[in-house]
Amino acid sequence: MSDVDTWLAHYHAHSAVLPGAELPWLADIRRQAIYRFADEGWPTRRHPRWNHTSLAFMDQQDFAPAGVAPDAAAALARLRGEDAGHWLVFVGGRFDAALSDIGPLPAGAQLSSLAEALATHPEAVEAAFGSHEDGDSPAALNAALASDGAWLRLARGVTLEAPVHLVFIAGADEASRHLRNLIVAEANSEATVVEHYLGSGEASTLTTAVTRLQVDADARLTHLKLQQEAEQTVHLARIDAVQGRGARFASHSLSFGARLARHDIGTRFDGEGCEALFNGLYHLDGRRHVDHHTRIDHAQPRGTSREFYRGLLDGLSRGVFTGRVIVAKDAQRSDAMQRCDNLLLSRQAEADARPELEIYADDVKCSHGATVGQIDEDSLFYLQTRGLDETHARRLLTYAFATEALDRIDLAPLRKQARAALMARLPGGELLEELL
Amino acid sequence: MLDINNLQASVEGKSILKGLDLHVKAGEVHAIMGPNGSGKSTLAQVLAGRDAFEVTGGSVTWDEHDLLAMPIEERARAGLFLAFQYPVEIPGVSNAYFLKAAVNAVRKHRGLPEFDAMDFLTRVKAEMKAVGMKEEFLYRAVNEGFSGGEKKRNEVLQMALLEPRLAILDETDSGLDIDALKVVADGVNRLRSPERALIVITHYQRLLDYIVPDQVHVLSHGRIVRSGGRELALELEEKGYGWIGDSGEVHSAPEPAGGAQ
Numbered sequence A: 001m002s003d004v005d006t007w008l009a010h011y012h013a014h015s016a017v018l019p020g021a022e023l024p025w026l027a028d029i030r031r032q033a034i035y036r037f038a039d040e041g042w043p044t045r046r047h048p049r050w051n052h053t054s055l056a057f058m059d060q061q062d063f064a065p066a067g068v069a070p071d072a073a074a075a076l077a078r079l080r081g082e083d084a085g086h087w088l089v090f091v092g093g094r095f096d097a098a099l100s101d102i103g104p105l106p107a108g109a110q111l112s113s114l115a116e117a118l119a120t121h122p123e124a125v126e127a128a129f130g131s132h133e134d135g136d137s138p139a140a141l142n143a144a145l146a147s148d149g150a151w152l153r154l155a156r157g158v159t160l161e162a163p164v165h166l167v168f169i170a171g172a173d174e175a176s177r178h179l180r181n182l183i184v185a186e187a188n189s190e191a192t193v194v195e196h197y198l199g200s201g202e203a204s205t206l207t208t209a210v211t212r213l214q215v216d217a218d219a220r221l222t223h224l225k226l227q228q229e230a231e232q233t234v235h236l237a238r239i240d241a242v243q244g245r246g247a248r249f250a251s252h253s254l255s256f257g258a259r260l261a262r263h264d265i266g267t268r269f270d271g272e273g274c275e276a277l278f279n280g281l282y283h284l285d286g287r288r289h290v291d292h293h294t295r296i297d298h299a300q301p302r303g304t305s306r307e308f309y310r311g312l313l314d315g316l317s318r319g320v321f322t323g324r325v326i327v328a329k330d331a332q333r334s335d336a337m338q339r340c341d342n343l344l345l346s347r348q349a350e351a352d353a354r355p356e357l358e359i360y361a362d363d364v365k366c367s368h369g370a371t372v373g374q375i376d377e378d379s380l381f382y383l384q385t386r387g388l389d390e391t392h393a394r395r396l397l398t399y400a401f402a403t404e405a406l407d408r409i410d411l412a413p414l415r416k417q418a419r420a421a422l423m424a425r426l427p428g429g430e431l432l433e434e435l436l
Numbered sequence B: 001m002l003d004i005n006n007l008q009a010s011v012e013g014k015s016i017l018k019g020l021d022l023h024v025k026a027g028e029v030h031a032i033m034g035p036n037g038s039g040k041s042t043l044a045q046v047l048a049g050r051d052a053f054e055v056t057g058g059s060v061t062w063d064e065h066d067l068l069a070m071p072i073e074e075r076a077r078a079g080l081f082l083a084f085q086y087p088v089e090i091p092g093v094s095n096a097y098f099l100k101a102a103v104n105a106v107r108k109h110r111g112l113p114e115f116d117a118m119d120f121l122t123r124v125k126a127e128m129k130a131v132g133m134k135e136e137f138l139y140r141a142v143n144e145g146f147s148g149g150e151k152k153r154n155e156v157l158q159m160a161l162l163e164p165r166l167a168i169l170d171e172t173d174s175g176l177d178i179d180a181l182k183v184v185a186d187g188v189n190r191l192r193s194p195e196r197a198l199i200v201i202t203h204y205q206r207l208l209d210y211i212v213p214d215q216v217h218v219l220s221h222g223r224i225v226r227s228g229g230r231e232l233a234l235e236l237e238e239k240g241y242g243w244i245g246d247s248g249e250v251h252s253a254p255e256p257a258g259g260a261q
């Protein structure tokens, strides 16, 4: 079962063996976090931030280990191809040193598993870890149970040329995995971090993932998440950034797997002139459900935020987007724009898009828009008159709809990986392979 | 090659083609002219298989086949090509991919080997040169942001690459300057052969200075109301379409001898 008592028992059984268990501050956060989770329980529709995605079913949900060991090395090789970069691999919620290849790092860069960082420089981790109060109750569960994740810290002015890839492969023995990634980019540093979530098999499993990013003044951080969990996984995730003056942060969220995926993605502009790009793409079929819940906090003046979310919804699936934008009273000349466009590939699929604007300043530019549509009949006909059969034409148009989101990914190798992940989802992707 | 008998079609319950007859033999070029709204595009789209138009009567036989029973892509693969009056923009799909997918779909059907990337590029670049298109148009999305003239050149390019046996050009000449017009005419003339037939829908006789049709037809209110040689086009240019009555009946129809009111 996945009810509160079960998780409380899980905490009592595991807390002593979690990394950093001996650190009082961490034990304290974990204890408070599990009690907060126990108090609040799973969010239901009554919760204002969860009214399109209830987790009430979790009280009756049984999670079970996949049982079969994944071929992690093969999965990694497929993903990695020729790509250099810094590769950290986690199997079943634990760092796997043998599969990982962190590679050479410039001076001033720290990159390791969270467990290792807790052993070697716990004070720095403490400052970045966050608290039991962050987010909603699933994030508290993560704070209580996170068994590992990545630690990346860049000193002032340090640039990582190659992307950091964090590969999270579901293991054979765990019914749940809880991952926490901490990223600290000091002033004027630059990096790209990619999180891959991979799973396979039929078992119902749970993944919770929290990534916290501190992007200091004039730093540039690109975060890309590729969620390709197994069909029966529940994926509850949070990406939480804080930006200093002039910092640029981009979040690309590609959500292709899992039975239910919830992504809370937020940033706060803590200095003037910040820029944020939130880009998302999801593909759903069957009865699957994905919810992107974003928050952009224009706490300081002259910030620019751009949000683009696109959904491909098939079967009886449901895609939800909520875009919350807060412009503080003194955050003059803020510029916020958000769009959510959904393509319905079946009559029963459903899309919800809802802006939530809270604007307290008067000199602001704020816009939002949402569309829900079907494959364009004129385009379909045009392609068919050129000899493409209907299936091929539909796939091509579906892909074409998604490609706008992929094109926003600047780095070509990452765009290619994202494309391949999408192709793997779309039936008949091999027909379109030449587009890669 | 193409026999259209008493074709009737409607859209949203409104009757548009009201008993149209047209017979085109292999090797011939037919021009169809007629006022706006007379049903020219409807005819073209029905022949290409657009299901928004409901065929309510009549028949179309193409080389012994019941054309109307064939799926859209089968018509295309068997060699029917429609150059659209309004080519569709497809963001996100590169023109190169689109052209290659189209050419290979048709080649496969004809039992020819599919082009690989290199062969295709060589072929497409040569044809692009012939229609005066810059190579960059290969890497742009299909028709997206193309000017009117560029879209029409892209249609002629597709026609040249697909080598249809029956090509229908729906006002491909409209809105073009004289250079672009010559490109269209040249595309048609290069395709002319004893095995092929072409139907050129045009609003102006101007195009027919460059494409000499075997027959000219006047379409009005969903029917062919006059057929003749190329001199009919000149006559239409001179007299306009005013001699065709509102309900489609021909008032003092100018007989070949003339005699318009």
Ligand SMILES: Nc1ncnc2c1ncn2[C@@H]1O[C@H](COP(=O)(O)OP(=O)(O)O)[C@@H](O)[C@H]1O
Binding pocket: B011, B012, B016, B034, B035, B036, B037, B038, B039, B040, B041, B042, B043, B052
């Ligand atoms: N999709 C449609 N829905 C409703 N009416 C249509 C549609 N397409 C064409 N029509 C009507 O059918 C008639 C013939 O149109 P069309 O075939 O485009 O004429 P032409 O090409 O000769 O200008 C016009 O009255 C036009 O308004």
Ligand SMILES: [Mg+2]
Binding pocket: B040, B041, B042, B085, B170, B171
């Ligand atoms: Mg027309």
